[in-house]
Amino acid sequence: MSPKMPDxxxxxxxxxxxxxxxxxxxxxxxxxxxxxxxxxxxxxRATSQTKRFLRETNQWGDDITHEKLALRWGYELVExxxxxxxxxxxxxxxxxxxxxxxxxxxxxxxxxxHKELLTPVGRFLDGLASRAVVSRDAxxxxxxxxxxxSQAHVVKLLGFGQAESQRVYKNFERWRQSGWQRTMNxxxxxxxxxxxxxxxxxxxxxxxxxxxxxxxxxxxxHYRKSEPEHYPCLSEQKWGQLFHDDYGHDYRVWHLAFCRDxxxxxxxxxxxxxxxxxxxxxxxxxxxxxxxxxLALFGGDRGGRHHGNxxxxxxxRTSA
Amino acid sequence: xxxPELNDYRAHLLDALDDQPRRAAEERPGFxxxxxxxxxxxxxxxxxxxxxxxxxARERSIQHLELRSESGALIxxxxxxxxxxxxxxxxxxxxxxxxxVQNHFDGGSLRVQYEVAPGWWSQLATAIGxxxxxxxxxxxxxxxxxxxxAFAQVVLAVGVVAxxxxxxxxxxxxxxxxxxxEEELAARQSTQDQIDQVHRxxxxxxxxxxxxxxxxxxxxxxxxxxxxxxxxVAHTQQRLNAQVVxxxxxxxxxxxxxxxxxxxxxxxxxxxxxxxxxLVRQDxxxxxxxxxxxxxxxxxxxxxxxxxxxxxxxxxxxxxxxxASSKPAVVAKNEPPKETPAPTAVAxxxxxxxxxRQAFMFWVAFQDGTTEKSIEDLVQELNGxxxxxxxxxxxxxxxxxxxxxxxxxxLESVKRAKIVKSVVTxxxxxxxx
Numbered sequence: 001m002s003p004k005m006p007d008x009x010x011x012x013x014x015x016x017x018x019x020x021x022x023x024x025x026x027x028x029x030x031x032x033x034x035x036x037x038x039x040x041x042x043x044x045r046a047t048s049q050t051k052r053f054l055r056e057t058n059q060w061g062d063d064i065t066h067e068k069l070a071l072r073w074g075y076e077l078v079e080x081x082x083x084x085x086x087x088x089x090x091x092x093x094x095x096x097x098x099x100x101x102x103x104x105x106x107x108x109x110x111x112x113x114h115k116e117l118l119t120p121v122g123r124f125l126d127g128l129a130s131r132a133v134v135s136r137d138a139x140x141x142x143x144x145x146x147x148x149x150s151q152a153h154v155v156k157l158l159g160f161g162q163a164e165s166q167r168v169y170k171n172f173e174r175w176r177q178s179g180w181q182r183t184m185n186x187x188x189x190x191x192x193x194x195x196x197x198x199x200x201x202x203x204x205x206x207x208x209x210x211x212x213x214x215x216x217x218x219x220x221x222h223y224r225k226s227e228p229e230h231y232p233c234l235s236e237q238k239w240g241q242l243f244h245d246d247y248g249h250d251y252r253v254w255h256l257a258f259c260r261d262x263x264x265x266x267x268x269x270x271x272x273x274x275x276x277x278x279x280x281x282x283x284x285x286x287x288x289x290x291x292x293x294x295l296a297l298f299g300g301d302r303g304g305r306h307h308g309n310x311x312x313x314x315x316x317r318t319s320a
Numbered sequence: 321x322x323x324p325e326l327n328d329y330r331a332h333l334l335d336a337l338d339d340q341p342r343r344a345a346e347e348r349p350g351f352x353x354x355x356x357x358x359x360x361x362x363x364x365x366x367x368x369x370x371x372x373x374x375x376x377a378r379e380r381s382i383q384h385l386e387l388r389s390e391s392g393a394l395i396x397x398x399x400x401x402x403x404x405x406x407x408x409x410x411x412x413x414x415x416x417x418x419x420x421v422q423n424h425f426d427g428g429s430l431r432v433q434y435e436v437a438p439g440w441w442s443q444l445a446t447a448i449g450x451x452x453x454x455x456x457x458x459x460x461x462x463x464x465x466x467x468x469x470a471f472a473q474v475v476l477a478v479g480v481v482a483x484x485x486x487x488x489x490x491x492x493x494x495x496x497x498x499x500x501x502e503e504e505l506a507a508r509q510s511t512q513d514q515i516d517q518v519h520r521x522x523x524x525x526x527x528x529x530x531x532x533x534x535x536x537x538x539x540x541x542x543x544x545x546x547x548x549x550x551x552x553v554a555h556t557q558q559r560l561n562a563q564v565v566x567x568x569x570x571x572x573x574x575x576x577x578x579x580x581x582x583x584x585x586x587x588x589x590x591x592x593x594x595x596x597x598x599l600v601r602q603d604x605x606x607x608x609x610x611x612x613x614x615x616x617x618x619x620x621x622x623x624x625x626x627x628x629x630x631x632x633x634x635x636x637x638x639x640x641x642x643x644a645s646s647k648p649a650v651v652a653k654n655e656p657p658k659e660t661p662a663p664t665a666v667a668x669x670x671x672x673x674x675x676x677r678q679a680f681m682f683w684v685a686f687q688d689g690t691t692e693k694s695i696e697d698l699v700q701e702l703n704g705x706x707x708x709x710x711x712x713x714x715x716x717x718x719x720x721x722x723x724x725x726x727x728x729x730x731l732e733s734v735k736r737a738k739i740v741k742s743v744v745t746x747x748x749x750x751x752x753x
Binding site for chain 2: 024026027032036039040043064067068071072074075078079080082083084087088090100103104107131133134135136137138167170171174178179182185186188190225250254
């Protein structure tokens with residue numbers, strides 16, 4: 001029977017778990033067992049290195065928001081380490097984690113760090129956009145959270161056919177069931193913070209939407225680099241041609257979700273097919289679209305926005 | 321910073337990490353997102369007939385490769401070397417993904433292929449030795465359950481026949497026993513045939529199982545060999561690491577020794593320089609004292625020099641006095657005495673200098689056959705005075721030169737006279753001919 005350490009952590013071969021992370025692991029099974037037991041050590045190591053990076057790049061503030069940011073990045077690094085590490089045995093787990101972290105932070109502009117993104121609304125937007133880079137569910141949901149577009153409107157806006165429409169509906173469903181909550185949890189937004197955001201959206205919708213409108217270019221310019229390099233912003237004419245000739249479906253989703261200007265241009269161009277004729281605008285939604293909810297798309301013209309009580313989100317039950 | 325909120329967040333993230341393998345295992349292969357260096361580059365549809373995905377990067381090599389489900393769950397991936405290749409096999413659902421990355425320094429290529437795991441029947445068929453195509457065809461034509469069902473039906477039929485053979489004679493009576501026996505025999509025969517067939521099939525199955533077991537053993541042996549190889553590599557790596565550590569320690573020792581030697585050398589050199597500096601300082605002090613002595617001697621010599629100058633002046637004065645007293649006697653022999661004021665020593669010397677500046681005496685020799693008259697005419701022409709008689713063919717002549725005219729030009733003009741043979745300016749005595 002393995003002896004117990006004072007903190008309850010098991011020992012094997014007379015060594016604590018953290019010491020074994022410095023030794024060579026020779027098989028995938030051994031790697032999985034060791035990593036499963038030492039997740040706290042790995043997370044703390046990745047977090048402390050993220051803090052060091054933030055300090056050295058003068059991006060650190062001694063507050064809980066920065067601590068959460070470092071934890072979030074440490075978590076993402078450890079998640080990759082757990083999966084990639086199995087392919088690197090034999091290896092020394094701590095050394096491998098350090099090299100993975102160093103490689104990540106040596107990328108150009110690895111963190112989306114902006115002081116104004118540390119507010120609750122900034123963190124909410126950052127969490128959504130960051131998740132959308134790796135999750136198609138979150139990507140499709142951006143159209144709702146940023147502009148209030150429902151599944152049907154997304155399908156019409158993007159000009160999708162039957163098969164792609166079904167995928168969009170599936171994306172919305174999965175996002176509603178688990179994706180949104182997981183994203184909020186992993187972003188570090190507590191229930192009370194989300195409540196405060198909801199409250200502010202009810203009382204001062206124009207203020208919050210203006211804030212979102214201001215922060216969106218900062219976010220999108222960082223996360224838009226996740227699309228292939230040959231996907232630049234298109235001219236109005238080329239957008240028209242793309243929809244007319246019916247190609248570049250993947251590009252439509254990725255670029256329009258991450259580029260406000262192109263989205264507004266395309267939505268404006270296609271508003272006859274998509275909406276009731278009013279122009280699209282930024283229209284923040286905190287929670288995911290409820291099941292069966294249908295939204296009236298655009299509330300007010302772009303010159304004089306009307307959110308809040310006059311905001312044209314009208315939910316109606318159309319299906320079970 | 322430790323706050324309950326932060327601790328909760330950390331605990332939640334640890335739970336999510338703990339749950340990650342389960343979530344990845346639950347994902348069914350459908351549309352997989354391919355991310356290279358944290359950028360999404362496309363999707364792989366595992367439902368296609370030949371699900372594969374290829375990508376070529378032109379500027380940067382493929383360093384991070386991630387495969388995620390549509391919901392964002394990380395299914396698999398790898399870190400590839402900056403130059404070189406890497407192949408990885410990742411199990412996904414009942415199939416597996418084969419990732420192959422080929423990198424060079426300014427780009428790379430990627431190939432991802434999804435393979436569905438073959439069914440047990442096709443594995444069995446492969447073990448038996450049936451061609452792969454036949455195995456696939458039989459897999460498609462007769463599903464797994466069809467063979468099992470057939471076997472169960474045969475066993476059930478045998479059981480039913482045996483029961484019937486036992487019960488029917490009781491029900492029918494002994495009259496039909498012969499007929500029943502015939503039927504029973506026929507049924508037994510049929511059953512026996514079927515049992516033989518089942519036996520044959522079982523024997524084939526046993527053979528297949530033995531073959532499969534042999535293959536499995538071979539694979540286990542290979543895996544054992546691979547494990548041994550990996551252990552050897554690990555030991556070698558450990559030894560290498562130990563050697564690296566030893567070399568590093570040696571390097572540290574060598575560095576320390578070199579530093580000590582350098583410090584000692586520096587210290588010796590500094591002391592030598594200090595000694596030299598002390599010697600130079602002593603030499604400088606000696607030179608300084610010698611210099612002071614010399615200065616004193618120079619001062620003494622200068623004072624003596626001044627005394628000597630004073631004595632010389634007195635001596636000059638006495639000499640001038642003596643000259644002044646002897647000269648009138650000499651002149652008295654040749655010329656009438658001139659009235660000269662009684663000069664002091666200084667006045668005499670001034671007059672002599674004045675005479676030097678104004679009266680210019682030179683000696684001149686004339687051509688042979690020159691008459692005295694011609695000589696007298698020339699002397700008169702020069703406004704000169706012959707001083708004394710001719711000595712050895714030389715006449716001494718004194719002229720009063722005008723101040724601006726230099727003596728050389730004057731002599732040149734004298735030389736141009738036809739009767740003049742030669743001119744000299746030596747005052748001491750006429751030059752010898």
